Amino acid sequence: MRSGVPLKARLAARGLDGVTLLVIPALVLLVGLFLYPFFYGLVLSFMPKDGTLLGNYRKFFSDPFLYETIQTTLAIALPVTIVNLVAALPVAFRVRRLQHQRLVTTILVLPITLGTVLVAEGMLNYFGPQGWFVRTLTLLGLGSPSSIRLVHNYWGVFLSLVITGFPFTFLLTLSYVSGVDTALENAAATLGARAAARFRTIFLPLLAPGLAITFCLSFVQAYSVFPSAVLLGAPAGPTRVISIAAYEAAFEQYDYSLASAIAMIMAATQLVIVVAVLMSRSLFYRGPAAGAKG
């Protein structure tokens, strides 16, 4: 031993102690179930059937049937995320002031426990041509079963993503909204700021970083839509999302290499959006959203 300090103490000083060992199970899982498959897929995507390095990527970006899935997926995921965020914000503001916050939150969050397939099955009945929703609208003279088409098209997928995505977006938004000290709002009010001005000058700047994170997480969820795009959409056309393309490559054409390439492209496009949104965070204040002390 070089110094008189025991090895254990020297390791502890560097942040290595018994507790560090508890990280190992998570690390094993991370490496075994995420890192290894990811890099395996990455390598696989560069080993296409035609033997060239970039064959899969060339194929994807030269076939409109494949590359247009990016646009299709974005056309669903972006509006859904924005709608969820815009809808969650006022609800979160209202719920924050409720006495029975827990009860309301539980009810709002319930759809998250159902799973996309169950929601999709329910929607097929409820929003279908013979479902309650359409029949009620027909009864009210607001349309007919043939004019109101809410399943097996874009809107079916859109609605299902709103239903299953909203609770998640709402929960995140609520936690950020609750994190803003109410005294700040009171202070702004005593200084003459009305509700709209308080939202614009106090809440929005303080919430922006949190909303950016919420946007990213909600977007990633919506972008990887698969079951509802198949069950509620038109998977051959308007809702042929990128995950369907990957699925077809893997399990209909048995071209795992191409499927891996599509998965990588999917990851890359998500990453572009997420990075862009997170970068915009730096335009805002990022610190505790409470009075600096107390």
Place this chain on the structure above:
Amino acid sequence: MPAPAQFRQLRLEGVGRSFGAMQALSDLTLEVKRGEFVALLGPSGCGKSTALNCIAGLLATTSGSIWLDDTRIDTLAVEDRGFGMVFQNYALFPHMTVRANIGFGLRMRRRPRAEIAARVDEAIRTVRLETQADKLPGQLSGGQQQRVAIARAIAIDPPLVLMDEPLSNLDAKLRLEMRQEIRRIHQGLGCVTIYVTHDQDEALSLADRIVVLRDGQIRQVGTPAELFARPARADVAEFMGFRNRLVGRPAGAGKVSFGDATLEGVDMGIGDAPTALAAIRPDDLTLAESGIPATVEAIEYRGRDFFGSARTSDGVELYFRSHEALKIGAKVKLAAEPSKILLYPGDAT
């Protein structure tokens, strides 16, 4: 209709606030003249913050009315009252610089840019924060944040400045410093300041008048000197530092007997109550030839004098001052000058 900037007096008429069945504040009636500094003093839960929030408009009243001269203000929205408020945790906007925080109220009033800049500069000078103007609140110390909070409240030139325990988050030294600062700023503005605190020292040193609240009701209104020397009720006396409370039998003409010993004091309205309560500050209770017999239980040196506690044969604990160190267990007799002993009816709490 905004509250008038120039006014003669603030008037609270029977202001009350209940939360369900709980009456947090009842029948608060008070007149405050322009230029006055009024402290609302009381233990936590006495309704003082409720009163302040009602005046500010952050809490709706459930009864009574509030007036600035002839303008009723309790029906105005908080944004329209134009009162400056200093919050306990300062509530500075963390994403705005000191300058932007202070100018917030003026920006909301859509004042010309040059006027805002001039008045912000003035407010910054008033609270002596010239070198910190472009920092964010998170970069400031507690005392500096406090100054920003005050500057932000006074920058809008409010008729009324409301302060909710503004010094409670500061350390003892800074608290003394800021006390003088607050008094100085108040005198410079000539507005009404209403100051909520649970610290009687703060109230005594700052206020022109003190309103003692307890259980949502006014217990006494008076100048600091009045309250310090002659609390009207036994509970106010306890709050004003009369820690020694002895229950005895009235023995006629300002006298109360405790077994063998009899104390002479100031009759604060014993009337024909069967028992009387003598309230004495620890400072005033000293060793004497004759007085209440007690056994010393603890003694500590506090600079000039010793302070100790002793127990009577009835088990009442007394706090006293002594010039000399005493042994634990020593038998002493304790008494105070008659003018320093206040006698209240004994059934009062």
